[in-house]
Amino acid sequence: MTAPPGTGGSGLSSGSEPARPGRVLGVDLGARRIGLALSDPLGILAGPLTVLFRTGDRGADHAAILGAAAENEAALVVVGLPLSLSTGRPGPAAEATLAEVAELTVRAAALDPPIAVATHDERLTTVTAQRSLATGGVRARDRRAVVDKVAAAVMLQSWLDGRPGSAS
Secondary structure (H helix, E strand, O other): OOOOOOOOOOOEOOOOOOOOOOOEEEEEEOOOEEEEEEEOOOOOOEEEEEEEEOOOOHHHHHHHHHHHHHHOOOOEEEEEEOOOOOOOOOOHHHHHHHHHHHHHHHHHHOOOOOOEEEEEEOOOHHHHHHHHHHHOOOOHHHHOOOHHHHHHHHHHHHHHHHOOOOOO
16 A cells, blocks of 8 residues: 555655765654654764743744754654554544644745655554553653653654665
8 A cells, every 4th residue: 555645755845855864853743742862973863852831933943843853853754644543544633733844834935944844643652652651650640741852852753664675
């Protein structure tokens, strides 16, 4: 089965993927919070970075995401795409994410240097993050503060592992 545009493989929304992207910023767009994760400089391992709280101004939220990318010298931003669990195809949540990614891509392309933006399937990343935190002994009420950045790291690691030439 072929993945919808922008959902698998390189999943690029703009430009072309750098041959060796170096650091990559992973983004988990939520309604109230945005989880950020960052890869190591070789683009092999992903780790949680931070959680941004939605401001109600999408432009300001995008500026914060791109600011984190620039501050951490990320040449690529990979945004989690919430595909349908049952069909693997975009549903209403994925369509809303794709619309937001399109706006983010325009802003990222206007930077100097420009930052590429891609999407990647994020199905079950929050569930995986919740289980990992629970297994690690993090209390339920404390998980809410970190689950978004851990979910972003799970999604980003999946993207990193799926690249051609990755060690997985």
